[in-house]
């Protein structure tokens with residue numbers, strides 16, 4: 083059929099102002115031949131009706147599948163009643179599979195069909211496992227010389243794949259290879275895609291469709307009729323939506339440069355850089371879902387995402403469940419990576435800089451060994467009274483035992499020599515206790531005079547063993563050992579480091595006296611028993627100490643019987659023998675939580691010690707590392723890069739750059755670029771994808787209480803936007819800011835500049851930029867982060883320190 087005249091057809095109920103260009107009015111029979119008579123009379127209505135028909139089919143099929151899964155579960159329960167071990171195992175496997183299937187289906191029932199592509203005939207006509215043609219490029223004769231072509235294949239894309247009863251694809255999983263053209267195709271490199279459609283639906287209802295033509299030069303036909311094109315604003319509509327306190331997935335509008343990262347092969351290290359709002363976090367989360375889809379056996383439960391703050395964890399943790407991956411990925415804040423130790427405190431910049439630095443490795447190594455020795459109690463004499471300064475006794479200086487009826491004694495110097503010998507090498511301190519114990523026994527044995535009594539080696543060995551039994555059976559020996567070589571915990575060593583005198587010994591020639599004083603003072607917070615509040619940087623110290631100390635040596639417990647072993651009698655076949663020191667060390671290392679893939683978000687902020695901590699969790703992992711050097715709050719990038727490279731190992735690296743800012747309107751991005759130019763001269767800003775026409779506002783609190791000005795501005799913005807308002811202040815003003823905003827409701831949040839990392843709000847108020855920047859290069863980068871959080875509106879409030887001009891523009895934000 084010849085193309086009809088182009089028609090301009092209004093109107094979508096959701097957007098009455100938009101006009102749409104349609105090349106052809108499609109017939110009422112429906113272009114897919116399956117569509118019933120559409121209700122509405124616009125082209126848009128008809129296209130929606132076509133998609134509705136498809137969605138109805140998909141739902142019918144899903145209901146069938148849910149019925150199957152429920153049947154499988156009932157059937158499995160019946161199998162369990164048979165009672166043999168084989169039937170039990172089979173039932174468990176079936177229940178597990180059916181349960182997982184059911185919860186997945188139910189989960190993804192909502193809003194899971196979101197895309198469609200209409201494709202030309204492929205080069206080779208081969209089909210992949212999902213039933214779609216695999217060829218990316220069109221066949222040579224797919225386009226006729228007159229520029230017309232037939233649509234050979236239509237694919238619908240959704241959150242999971244659904245096949246019809248004949249195994250033809252009703253929906254392709256967004257992660258399947260066949261879905262890649264939905265994300266990758268552009269008018270410059272369209273491949274086989276002629277039309278790309280984003281379908282907006284809620285529950286079972288299709289609400290709208292938005293099309294992009296990838297080959298506008300073609301007159302393409304589907305079932306003999308020309309393809310209509312509806313709207314063009316899927317991405318813009320997504321970006322313009324109000325923000326809530328949780329991040330949304332971007333599965334229906336992933337852009338080509340992002341898709342390359344999401345689907346990058348996992349075998350190597352994937353490194354992604356990009357400015358604020360380029361989708362790094364979103365891409366990292368979608369990549370986790372993609373890896374699970376690619377190789378579920380390898381990655382289920384084995385992906386770790388490290389996030390900078392608990393706030394960002396809370397903000398992002400809904401995304402993976404919305405992609406159907408509930409509970410498969412651990413998202414942890416960097417201060418919550420060590421079990422049983424949750425950071426609740428931020429260190430000042432100067433302290434953070436000491437604690438995070440690679441120099442601390444030397445200090446911690448010394449502390450882990452030095453903490454074995456407790457300082458002598460300080461003795462004070464007052465009014466003739468003698469007082470011991472500490473509760474705990476100092477390290478015992480003499481060992482006295484009775485063996486073979488003789489009193490044996492080891493004095494201070496001998497004990498010190500034994501300790502130093504035992505500590506030789508780099509093995510974890512707690513694992514060296516058995517070695518120290520043996521050396522003590524050796525020394526006592528040589529004092530006993532019994533050593534030369536027998537020349538026969540067997541008799542000599544027997545005598546020695548009964549000597550050892552004699553000594554170790556004595557309470558005095560056991561008590562001595564506990565005092566002289568106590569089992570150390572990371573927290574106890576951290577607490578020991580709060581003693582400035584001891585710390586200065588351990589930090590000699592590494593930290594200067596001022597640094598030692600500041601560090602010791604900060605560690606006082608953890609208290610004498612190490613149970614006080616921890617900072618994010620303390621947690622990395624604890625993890626390093628954990629590695630240096632090793633888990634305490636314990637007598638080996640009998641292996642617990644596995645119920646499966648009971649069934650098969652495997653236990654009897656297992657050789658029972660003592661574990662060697664090395665085996666134990668290996669076992670303990672393996673028992674630490676390790677992951678198959680580690681994704682690091684906001685990687686630019688990690689300190690050298692944090693890289694080591696994360697590295698220990700991914701010793702055999704592949705990696706995805708996303709970050710932006712221009713947003714770094716860590717002052718020594720070279721040092722961190724060295725430890726990062728150690729953590730990532732020698733795997734090949736693939737580097738990607740994201741270049742488009744999807745968060746900030748151009749007006750806000752332009753203002754932030756001024757700070758970027760100061761923070762990192764020469765660095766390029768990402769290109770903002772949209773503009774709102776609303777320029778940032780400047781307000782001045784000179785001669786007016788700051789709190790009042792901030793509150794009034796927050797109230798004004800709450801009226802202007804539907805979603806959230808973030809008020810960003812310098813870290814030391816957080817409590818104050820929370821008071822300023824009290825009672826304004828939960829759409830508004832006060833947060834410190836470091837807490838703003840990765841988050842976004844419809845509108846933000848940045849309070850006193852000079853206070854946030856604090857005259858440092860790091861501070862300027864943190865200010866850059868603060869200024870790039872808004873999706874719609876930004877207000878900057880200055881006080882005297884900001885030196886605002888007559889328009890209220892602070893010095894830091896002027897050209």
Ligand SMILES: Nc1ncnc2c1ncn2[C@@H]1O[C@H](COP(=O)(O)OP(=O)(O)OP(=O)(O)O)[C@@H](O)[C@H]1O
Nearest residue numbers: 332335336337358359360361362363364744745840
């Ligand atoms: N392809 C896309 N379609 C729709 N929205 C997108 C797309 N890419 C990114 N966004 C949105 O842009 C915003 C910024 O994304 P994200 O937070 O992942 O950026 P980022 O690079 O991690 O930023 P920052 O470095 O500032 O933390 C989010 O709201 C995200 O949903």
